[in-house]
């Protein structure tokens with residue numbers, strides 16, 4: 001696995017804020033099947049309290065809101081205000097009002113300990129430097145109730161396949177291209193980090209395809 005270029009969170013936030021419309025139209029549709037599969041694994045029940053971190057344009061968040069009771073509220077957070085307004089539009093256009101979307105950083109979620117039954121996070125950790133992973137996963141662990149389910153979906157690669165073509169390209173391109181054109185994401189393998197954060201029953205599924213991905217499911221011990 002390769003680490004990110006040293007892009008700070010303000011640069012990442014700016015890029016995704018600027019490209020929020022484009023991302024929603026051009027990239028998100030390719031990822032939707034993977035989201036569906038990942039969300040199925042969360043086994044969301046109508047009364048579950050659910051948080052999605054990094055909602056982006058809100059396609060997965062809509063899928064989550066569809067699975068809960070109309071009088072239950074789903075919570076979503078993203079660092080980019082542009083993404084949040086697209087997500088709001090996605091949900092409102094589909095006729096839903098039972099959601100709460102707010103600006104925030106995965107490193108410091110503004111929720112009490114033991115709040116959520118399910119935490120969903122997709123295509124965000126592949127933007128994050130390895131040094132920040134333990135802190136973010138500790139934060140996910142903190143806001144989940146004991147027994148709560150964590151479901152991650154990330155750009156990934158086969159476990160024993162060596163460097164992927166994407167990683168080789170990422171390593172060779174100038175930093176500005178990696179940030180502004182590739183969106184700064186690279187394949188990650190999150191299973192070990194999730195176990196180290198104290199999650200149990202951790203399972204991984206690899207999804208081949210246009211955007212090779214992994215789904216990681218874990219239970220807060």
Ligand SMILES: C[S@@+](CC[C@H](N)C(=O)[O-])C[C@H]1O[C@@H](n2cnc3c(N)ncnc32)[C@H](O)[C@@H]1O
Pocket residue numbers: 009012013016017028031053054055056057058059060077078079080083104105106107121122123124127
């Ligand atoms: C590649 S997009 C994925 C969006 C959405 N999860 C999806 O799959 O369509 C990455 C998202 O993560 C958000 N993001 C990046 N770093 C973040 C952080 N530290 N905390 C919260 N959101 C973050 C970006 O603003 C962007 O919306």
